[in-house]
Amino acid sequence: ANLNNIKQTATFDAATTFTFTSSKGTEVVIDGTCLRKNGNPVTGNVQLEFVELYDRATMAITNKPTIGINSLGEEEILESGGEFNIKVMQDGVALTTTCNYTIDVPTSLTGGTKPDMLPFNGTVDGNGKLTWEVAPNAELYVKTNPDKYAAILSNFNWFNCDKFYADPRPKTSISVLIPSGYANASTTFLSTNARPNSLGGIGGKYPIGLECNIIFVTEDNGNFRYAIKPLTLVNNQQVSFSISETTLATAAQFKAALDALP
Numbered sequence: 001a002n003l004n005n006i007k008q009t010a011t012f013d014a015a016t017t018f019t020f021t022s023s024k025g026t027e028v029v030i031d032g033t034c035l036r037k038n039g040n041p042v043t044g045n046v047q048l049e050f051v052e053l054y055d056r057a058t059m060a061i062t063n064k065p066t067i068g069i070n071s072l073g074e075e076e077i078l079e080s081g082g083e084f085n086i087k088v089m090q091d092g093v094a095l096t097t098t099c100n101y102t103i104d105v106p107t108s109l110t111g112g113t114k115p116d117m118l119p120f121n122g123t124v125d126g127n128g129k130l131t132w133e134v135a136p137n138a139e140l141y142v143k144t145n146p147d148k149y150a151a152i153l154s155n156f157n158w159f160n161c162d163k164f165y166a167d168p169r170p171k172t173s174i175s176v177l178i179p180s181g182y183a184n185a186s187t188t189f190l191s192t193n194a195r196p197n198s199l200g201g202i203g204g205k206y207p208i209g210l211e212c213n214i215i216f217v218t219e220d221n222g223n224f225r226y227a228i229k230p231l232t233l234v235n236n237q238q239v240s241f242s243i244s245e246t247t248l249a250t251a252a253q254f255k256a257a258l259d260a261l262p
Helices: 055-061 251-259
Strands: 009-012 018-020 028-032 035-037 044-054 065-070 075-090 102-108 119-124 131-136 141-142 148-153 157-163 171-177 186-192 203-207 213-222 225-233 236-239 247-249
Touching: 009 018, 009 131, 018 044, 028 044, 055 186, 055 251, 075 102, 075 119, 075 148, 075 203, 131 157, 148 157, 171 213, 225 236, 225 251, 247 251
Parallel strands: 065 131, 171 236
Antiparallel strands: 009 044, 018 028, 028 102, 044 075, 065 075, 075 157, 102 148, 119 131, 119 157, 141 148, 171 203, 186 213, 213 225, 225 247
């Protein structure tokens, strides 16, 4: 529901090249003549659906963290220059494209230009978990004046401008004990201090000494129920949560609590 609440839409003629500018200033350019519906050229109007996420609070309320799969096949936290879901539809049918399209993202939305940003594709599994992997068929570079991350993409789906933390410190796993009965009805995030455009999970390994917050969250009659614990990670870090420690909140209240983290 929170993801649908931030979805932006636009209608354009498939015979044209369409430029869409989002509410945050991100620009998407699509050549409509390349669109295909079940493999056939498209005629008439089509609908663009666009989602943009730049901060950990919005990532949390939509369950879209920045969890990347590194070259070793391990989960590693990413620092994002923007997460995006781009779809083009006609009569409820998702369209494909036979040529590239572009997306230009102002770097000011995520604290300025970061070196070593890469293009990532996102995949959502059957349990709704989103993970990111470096996109082999995409390009990402920096435009200047003003600075933008400029991506050239070939597929409509989840896309992210990202970089791995690449922290040289020794790593540790994190064990989280959650309240009984919530194993399949909750999730746990990790936010790192001073990086508001990043939101990790618990499945990977993190640098020992990392200053962070562990966030437990579940649903309670259409609201969020959550708890946040600040930590400086130690080797074999363990943390536990009880329901008595949680706070009931609306989406806006939960988002505000995450926005207030360091």
